[in-house]
Amino acid sequence: MNNDIVLQMRHISKSFPGVIALDNVDFQLRKGEVHILLGENGAGKSTLVKILSGAYQKTSGDIFFHSTKTEINDPKHAQNLGIGIIYQELNLVSQLSAGENIFLGREPANNLGVIDYKKLFGEAQKLIDDLKVDIDARRLVKDLGVAQQQMVEVAKALSLNAQILIMDEPTSALTDQEIKELFASIRRLKDKGVSIIYISHRLEELFEIGDRVTVLRDGKYVGTHDIQDVTKSDLISMMVNRELKEQFPKQTFKIGDEILRLEGVSNQHLHEINFSLHRGEILGIAGLLGSGRTELARAIFGYDNIRNGNIFINGKNEIITSPKKAIKLGIGYLTEDRKSQGLVLNLSVRENICLPNLDNWSKLGVVSSKKENEATQKYISELHIKTPGMHQKTILLSGGNQQKVVMSKWLCSHADILIFDEPTRGIDVGSKVEIYQLMNKLIAEGAAIIMISSELPELLGMSDRILVMHQGKISGDFPIEEANQEKILHCALGV
Numbered sequence: 001m002n003n004d005i006v007l008q009m010r011h012i013s014k015s016f017p018g019v020i021a022l023d024n025v026d027f028q029l030r031k032g033e034v035h036i037l038l039g040e041n042g043a044g045k046s047t048l049v050k051i052l053s054g055a056y057q058k059t060s061g062d063i064f065f066h067s068t069k070t071e072i073n074d075p076k077h078a079q080n081l082g083i084g085i086i087y088q089e090l091n092l093v094s095q096l097s098a099g100e101n102i103f104l105g106r107e108p109a110n111n112l113g114v115i116d117y118k119k120l121f122g123e124a125q126k127l128i129d130d131l132k133v134d135i136d137a138r139r140l141v142k143d144l145g146v147a148q149q150q151m152v153e154v155a156k157a158l159s160l161n162a163q164i165l166i167m168d169e170p171t172s173a174l175t176d177q178e179i180k181e182l183f184a185s186i187r188r189l190k191d192k193g194v195s196i197i198y199i200s201h202r203l204e205e206l207f208e209i210g211d212r213v214t215v216l217r218d219g220k221y222v223g224t225h226d227i228q229d230v231t232k233s234d235l236i237s238m239m240v241n242r243e244l245k246e247q248f249p250k251q252t253f254k255i256g257d258e259i260l261r262l263e264g265v266s267n268q269h270l271h272e273i274n275f276s277l278h279r280g281e282i283l284g285i286a287g288l289l290g291s292g293r294t295e296l297a298r299a300i301f302g303y304d305n306i307r308n309g310n311i312f313i314n315g316k317n318e319i320i321t322s323p324k325k326a327i328k329l330g331i332g333y334l335t336e337d338r339k340s341q342g343l344v345l346n347l348s349v350r351e352n353i354c355l356p357n358l359d360n361w362s363k364l365g366v367v368s369s370k371k372e373n374e375a376t377q378k379y380i381s382e383l384h385i386k387t388p389g390m391h392q393k394t395i396l397l398s399g400g401n402q403q404k405v406v407m408s409k410w411l412c413s414h415a416d417i418l419i420f421d422e423p424t425r426g427i428d429v430g431s432k433v434e435i436y437q438l439m440n441k442l443i444a445e446g447a448a449i450i451m452i453s454s455e456l457p458e459l460l461g462m463s464d465r466i467l468v469m470h471q472g473k474i475s476g477d478f479p480i481e482e483a484n485q486e487k488i489l490h491c492a493l494g495v
Contacts, residue, residue, distance in 0.1 A: 004031045005067075006195050007052075007164060012061035014047050016396070019388055021047040025061075025221045027214055029164065034186060034196045036206050036227065039216035040239055040428035042386050042398035045199050048216070049166045052197075053085040054078035084157025085166040088426065090149050092141045099124030099137035102156045127155040131185050147178035151185060158194075165189065166197045171205060172426050175288060183209050201428050203232050215239055240430040248461025249433060251440045253280040255464070258315070259448045260417055262300075265309035269295035271472045273309070277417070277448045282439060284463030285452040286488050292472035293452045294336055297419045300450075301333040302326040313417070327356055329417075332410030334403075336421040336452075342406040345395035349387050350376040352394050352405050356413040379408035384434065400431035407438065418442065421452045436462055456485050470494040 007029040014022040022044045029035050037045050050056040052063070054075040063070050065081055072078050078085075092101045099121045100107075108119045124137040133151045141149060150170055157165055167186075171179045186196060186209060200206060206213065207227060215222040215238040222238050256279030265273040269292050277283050287293045298304040300311065302320040310317050313329050320326050323333070335342045343352050354361070354372045361371045376390045383404040387397060394405055403423070410418060420439075424432045439449055439462065453459050459466055466483045468476035468491035476491030 005029070006031050006065070008064040009048070009052070010062045010064070012048065012051065012063075013059045014044075014051060014056060015059045017388070021219055022051075022058075023219045025216065025219070027221075028224070029195050029197060030212075031195055032190050032193045033211040034190060034198050034209055036210040036213040037197055037199045037216070038206070038213055038235060038239060039222075040400065040430045042218075042401060043216040043239070043428070044219040045216055046168070046398070047219075049085060049168065049197060049199070052078065052164075053083055053166060079160050079162075082161055082163035083166070084160060084162035084164070086150060086153040086157065086168065086170065088169040088172060090146075090153055092149055092152060094142035095140065097121075097138050097140055098128065098135055098144065098152045098155075101141055101152055102127060102137075102159050104156075106159075123159075124155065127159055128152075130158075131155060132188060133181070133185065145178070147174050147182060150174075150182065154185065154189075162194065164195050164197065166199075168199045169201070169426050170198070171200065171202060179205070201426060203235060203429070206235075207232075236429050239428065247429070247433065248458070249436055249440065250282075250462050251444070252464070253443050256280045256446065259313070260300075261312040263310045263312070265299060265306050265311065267295075267299060267304060267307045269304070269472050270299060270306075273474060275467060275474065275477070277450060279416070279446050279448050280443050281464045282443060282449045282451055282462055284459040284466040285450060285469060286456065286459055286466055286476075287469035287492050291469040291492065293469050294421055295472070296469070297333060297335075297421050297450070297452060300326070300419060301331055327413060327415070330415050331417045331419070332356075332413060332415030333419045334406050334410060334421060334423055336425070342409075343394050343402060346393060348391045349380070349385065349394055349397070349405055350390040353379055353408045353412055356409055375412050376408075379404075379411060383408055383438065400427045403427055403431070403435070407435070411442075416447045417450075418447055419450045419452070422454065423451065424453075424455070424458065456488060459483075459488070460485070468492050 005028055009027040012022055012025045025044065025048060027048065039045050047056060051058045054072045054077050063072060102124045103120050107115045110116050121137045128135050128137055131151055131154060135144065135148050135151060141152065170182060174182065189196065198210065210227040212224060213227055213230065214224040215235065217239060258276050259279050260277040262273050262275055273296060285293050295304065299306050302322045302325055311320060318329060350372055353376050358367055361368045380387065380390060385404045386401050394402060424435055442449065451463065460483060463480055465480060466478045466488065467474050468488055470492055471494065475494060478487060
């Protein structure tokens with residue numbers, strides 16, 4: 001083994017009841033490199049890093065840490081070895097300060113056993129300052145942005161003398177500027193000799209930050225390459241074992257009757273929103289984080305009340321006071337955060353898919369199991385949901401398959417106005433194409449879709465028309481023939 005190799009995972013396998021998550025996988029990490037771990041949802045990436053972080057125990061295989069064969073027994077053992085992990089869902093206590101989070105459970109104490117806050121905040125501030133980020137160690141985490149919270153997680157890992165840092169989808173909720181700042185911090189960590197395992201589905205950013213890339217597919221090792229030796233097309237082919245010539249398989253359909261109209265809709269987040277949506281149309285919504293995109297979706301779906309203005313469904317003025325009323329009116333909402341708002345993770349695939357239809361399938365308070373089973377099997381088959389069965393807990397599915405369960409829930413309810421908020425966030429390339437094709441199918445059947453997305457290529461590739469939001473207002477409205485990235489960004493910035 002070369003001296004610069006800090007980690008070697010050989011022939012790693014991991015089995016769960018009914019599922020082989022990893023099958024004879026190899027992975028190698030060098031000192032001071034950013035090694036991209038790539039693959040579709042369900043390819044085994046998360047399982048591999050959970051074994052490395054001590055959250056899972058491998059079924060077979062060997063792990064060498066600095067050439068020494070090592071058994072990683074639990075997360076504490078992984079920490080002691082110098083392995084830190086920053087999950088996509090950040091693991092911070094929002095009511096505590098940045099400094100308290102960094103040293104949580106390891107607070108410095110004086111001779112009387114009382115926490116020495118002066119020392120705690122001093123050492124925390126030094127760790128933060130070393131990352132060249134502007135964060136006050138005394139500031140509460142709940143008052144920090146997502147990018148700043150991520151850097152608190154990085155500082156926490158460095159306080160444990162992390163030599164290996166695992167970053168799972170670190171840019172999924174960041175603006176372009178925040179991504180630049182994160183990448184600058186990653187380069188500084190590399191210069192200090194920290195090795196980084198970087199998981200992301202945003203292929204374009206991999207070439208900016210990565211040194212090498214390892215691809216997994218269906219729990220198996222596909223290959224490892226220097227990043228400069230492969231193209232985006234090469235990586236897609238390795239991930240899905242097929243060429244995706246059409247990343248955005250948009251089909252154009254005849255635009256039908258108006259199905260939704262907002263007139264002067266305002267609340268504490270929105271100001272004089274006016275637009276129409278027609279059957280057979282995908283209406284893209286662009287804008288920076290905080291522009292009011294999600295707040296618009298919440299107002300239409302009845303999560304947030306409107307103070308002024310009117311919402312018309314099929315020409316009729318409707319007062320939508322709750323999500324239950326919205327569902328009755330044929331509106332479905334795939335939320336930005338599927339895990340906390342779109343799913344009940346400890347319920348089964350069947351229970352999640354059938355939730356919006358229980359009233360329709362019950363008689364005298366008894367739900368028809370036959371109808372539940374038929375609907376669930378239909379959508380598992382049609383959406384290619386990878387699950388051992390309909391009774392599998394949703395928490396055990398990959399992110400892409402969880403997203404398909406959320407979509408199935410609304411398809412099952414036969415909603416004809418569908419709001420998709422970041423529908424492909426954290427989803428691999430192959431699953432993205434499947435979701436786009438499903439959107440085409442819905443439009444062909446006469447539905448209408450509002451698609452909120454931070455990815456401009458996605459909006460330009462799948463929309464019929466694009467609205468741009470800035471500070472709670474619509475700042476641009478473009479037919480797709482007239483839309484481009486420059487125009488959208490100008491409106492998003494309020495220029």
